[in-house]
Amino acid sequence: MTYPGHPPVAFARRHLLGIQGLNRLEITSLLDAAESYVELSRQVDKKRSTLRGRTQINLFFEASTRTQASFELAGKRLGADVMNMSVGNSSVKKGETLIDTAATLNAMHPDVIVVRHHAAGAVELLSRKVDCAVVNAGDGAHEHPTQALLDALTIRRNKGGIEGLVVAICGDILHSRVARSNIILLSALGAHVRLIGPSTLIPPGFEGLGLPIFTDMKKGLEGADIIMMLRLQRERMSGSFIPSAKEYFRYFGLDQDKLAVAKPDALVMHPGPMNRGVEIATDVADGAQSLIKEQVEMGVAVRMAVLEALAGQRLNA
Amino acid sequence: MTLALLNARLIDPASGSESHGGVIIRDGLIDAVGSSVRQGQVPEGAEVHDCAGLVLAPGLIDLCAFAGEPGAEHRETLRTASEAAAAGGVTTLVCRPDTSPVVDDPAIIDFIKRRARDKAVVNVLPSAALSKGLHGAEMTEFGLLMEAGAVFFTDGPRSVMNAQVMRRALIYARDFGALIVHHLEDPTLRGEGVMNEGEFASRLGLHGIPHVAETIVLERDLALVAATGGRYHASMISCSGSIELMRRAKAAGLNVTCGVSINNLALNENDVGAYRTFCKLSPPLRHENERLALVDALADGTIDIIVSDHDPQDVETKRQPFGEAANGAVGLETMLSAALRLHHSGDIALPRLLAAMSSAPADLIGSKAGRLSVGAPADLIVIDPDAPYVLDKAKLKSRSKNSPFDEARMEGKAVKVIVGGRVVVG
Numbered sequence: 047m048t049y050p051g052h053p054p055v056a057f058a059r060r061h062l063l064g065i066q067g068l069n070r071l072e073i074t075s076l077l078d079a080a081e082s083y084v085e086l087s088r089q090v091d092k093k094r095s096t097l098r099g100r101t102q103i104n105l106f107f108e109a110s111t112r113t114q115a116s117f118e119l120a121g122k123r124l125g126a127d128v129m130n131m132s133v134g135n136s137s138v139k140k141g142e143t144l145i146d147t148a149a150t151l152n153a154m155h156p157d158v159i160v161v162r163h164h165a166a167g168a169v170e171l172l173s174r175k176v177d178c179a180v181v182n183a184g185d186g187a188h189e190h191p192t193q194a195l196l197d198a199l200t201i202r203r204n205k206g207g208i209e210g211l212v213v214a215i216c217g218d219i220l221h222s223r224v225a226r227s228n229i230i231l232l233s234a235l236g237a238h239v240r241l242i243g244p245s246t247l248i249p250p251g252f253e254g255l256g257l258p259i260f261t262d263m264k265k266g267l268e269g270a271d272i273i274m275m276l277r278l279q280r281e282r283m284s285g286s287f288i289p290s291a292k293e294y295f296r297y298f299g300l301d302q303d304k305l306a307v308a309k310p311d312a313l314v315m316h317p318g319p320m321n322r323g324v325e326i327a328t329d330v331a332d333g334a335q336s337l338i339k340e341q342v343e344m345g346v347a348v349r350m351a352v353l354e355a356l357a358g359q360r361l362n363a
Numbered sequence: 364m365t366l367a368l369l370n371a372r373l374i375d376p377a378s379g380s381e382s383h384g385g386v387i388i389r390d391g392l393i394d395a396v397g398s399s400v401r402q403g404q405v406p407e408g409a410e411v412h413d414c415a416g417l418v419l420a421p422g423l424i425d426l427c428a429f430a431g432e433p434g435a436e437h438r439e440t441l442r443t444a445s446e447a448a449a450a451g452g453v454t455t456l457v458c459r460p461d462t463s464p465v466v467d468d469p470a471i472i473d474f475i476k477r478r479a480r481d482k483a484v485v486n487v488l489p490s491a492a493l494s495k496g497l498h499g500a501e502m503t504e505f506g507l508l509m510e511a512g513a514v515f516f517t518d519g520p521r522s523v524m525n526a527q528v529m530r531r532a533l534i535y536a537r538d539f540g541a542l543i544v545h546h547l548e549d550p551t552l553r554g555e556g557v558m559n560e561g562e563f564a565s566r567l568g569l570h571g572i573p574h575v576a577e578t579i580v581l582e583r584d585l586a587l588v589a590a591t592g593g594r595y596h597a598s599m600i601s602c603s604g605s606i607e608l609m610r611r612a613k614a615a616g617l618n619v620t621c622g623v624s625i626n627n628l629a630l631n632e633n634d635v636g637a638y639r640t641f642c643k644l645s646p647p648l649r650h651e652n653e654r655l656a657l658v659d660a661l662a663d664g665t666i667d668i669i670v671s672d673h674d675p676q677d678v679e680t681k682r683q684p685f686g687e688a689a690n691g692a693v694g695l696e697t698m699l700s701a702a703l704r705l706h707h708s709g710d711i712a713l714p715r716l717l718a719a720m721s722s723a724p725a726d727l728i729g730s731k732a733g734r735l736s737v738g739a740p741a742d743l744i745v746i747d748p749d750a751p752y753v754l755d756k757a758k759l760k761s762r763s764k765n766s767p768f769d770e771a772r773m774e775g776k777a778v779k780v781i782v783g784g785r786v787v788v789g
Contacts, residue, residue: 245534261538286501293504
């Protein structure tokens with residue numbers, strides 16, 4: 047079976063460390079490429095040989111199910127050899143520093159390393175110590191660029207575009223790398239981004255971004271085209287940032303009542319994993335306006351496009 | 364039921380105005396007020412009360428009273444606290460959350476409101492804990508508790524020592540327009556202290572509580588308010604250092620207010636005398652110079668409100684060596700009489716004094732009471748400002764009798780008390 051290819055990706059960078067600094071052309075070019083991989087992934091034969099002979103290491107210092115699986119599938123569908131390393135069975139547990147780990151892996155000549163780390167800036171640090179491409183799969187509360195790309199792809203496919211849409215990002219923005227990457231990406235593509243959350247979970251100084259900030263969720267959802275919910279970490283729920291999951295759900299959980307304030311054709315997103323009954327009601331998460339499952343599908347396609355753009359450009363010497 | 368109170372000296376502390384006239388009460392609300400309300404203008408069938416020679420003012424509103432329930436019914440109940448309040452001209456009391464269990468759950472707010480509705484003769488409004496279990500570590504559900512009826516958030520007699528907890532509480536409270544009320548005492552600086560630090564304590568051989576135990580908490584809180592923009596009320600200040608801090612914070616435009624305990628206005632450390640445990644209080648009674656400074660600060664508006672700091676204690680916790688006795692004094696029944704001392708001494712004009720116990724606290728909790736205006740709740744008191752009496756603690760309505768004013772000569776009291784249009788005293 048044949049399937050249509052895509053135009054060359056206009057992405058000449060060595061790493062993908064964040065959305066910050068990417069231009070509009072680079073972003074749309076990655077999204078266009080991902081679009082073709084959506085189709086490929088829906089075929090029975092999903093395998094291509096674009097990255098045959100290339101080695102991809104998934105280096106996850108922080109537990110992850112969906113992102114790691116998504117990167118692994120993306121690499122394998124493009125024909126790369128994929129190795130997963132998680133912190134549980136690595137020498138990091140034995141006290142090796144991040145930089146030593148990087149040097150060790152580098153000596154094995156990988157072509158791309160996909161890194162998740164709990165500390166903001168760690169992926170950038172690692173990228174300076176290796177010769178291959180590095181993809182940031184989430185660093186602390188800093189950036190999660192492939193999540194923002196897959197969110198943009200999901201929105202674009204459902205709304206026909208991003209320009210002019212009102213996107214409400216809701217919840218624990220303070221601790222969210224997803225929010226930061228999305229704010230940059232969606233704003234760059236012309237969306238009107240709003241932030242909604244309790245003041246304790248709005249990052250200090252974000253008033254300076256010039257985005258509307260709401261502490262009253264219903265006011266913030268008025269006229270929204272896209273509602274992007276964020277995960278609330280369990281350890282934030284019990285009194286230090288907000289008093290309880292119960293109170294959080296009452297004022298900042300997306301239920302049918304609050305959803306009704308947004309546009310009738312508003313769509314609901316969540317990067318997962320969800321806390322049902324904390325930031326989102328089950329009937330909304332599973333409802334007709336939810337794009338949550340589609341986001342997962344787009345994740346694989348977007349990561350294929352990213353891996354191809356980074357690893358595919360590395361030629362034999 | 365229509366009531367007419369005629370021939371009174373009307374004092375409306377909200378506007379500061381005084382006039383001669385009367386009030387018509389209908390359906391629990393003030394229907395008419397002013398000099399035009401007089402004999403001949405009274406609606407037919409109205410019950411008429413002549414108030415010649417007496418002051419008619421809004422009922423007092425006390426933001427700091429321990430009412431026993433739930434869990435300390437041997438010290439006070441909502442019924443006995445409300446009867447004590449009525450006897451003292453207090454028509455609305457806000458009860459403290461440091462009960463057992465602590466008022467940190469909406470269900471307990473609901474319990475208090477139901478009990479008060481069935482048992483209390485005055486209005487009872489619950490305050491809620493600022494931190495869960497009063498542990499000073501995790502904030503309570505401000506939103507849900509306010510929806511249930513909490514009027515503000517406080518850890519009662521405890522200070523939140525973790526600055527980050529206080530900072531986040533102020534930030535979070537802002538989203539709900541919630542008021543944070545804070546007790547000012549650093550427990551590490553109080554240490555073993557049991558009364559005001561100074562010569563008197565040293566002569567008694569008692570450990571002192573320094574002013575800085577209070578001012579250091581207040582100064583920190585004011586810095587946090589400046590950084591967060593929260594709404595903050597210092598529950599009870601007791602010394603000139605705190606007055607100065609409040610003055611500066613208000614001049615800087617911060618959204619802050621403060622109160623003072625009637626005990627710190629009417630008494631000083633010498634009243635401890637020979638180890639009188641009824642004068643063991645928090646904040647402690649200070650030197651006479653501090654009392655005078657507090658009176659001045661109340662007169663000039665630096666101090667916003669007066670509270671009774673009503674804290675009933677049973678005999679067993681007070682009949683102890685001074686250092687081992689519990690803190691606290693009953694105050695609901697004596698707050699007005701004790702405050703009138705400042706009027707009789709010429710220190711503070713009557714309207715200002717009454718404002719600090721009615722319209723000012725009403726404004727803090729967003730109550731429509733506390734003013735003589737048409738449509739306001741008919742929570743009113745008739746005061747005989749000159750009536751002399753000697754306080755007999757045996758006659759106190761409170762379940763506990765720990766009054767520092769026992770056997771004191773008092774001048775002036777509420778002779779008639781009306782709550783929601785119903786005469787409960789007189």
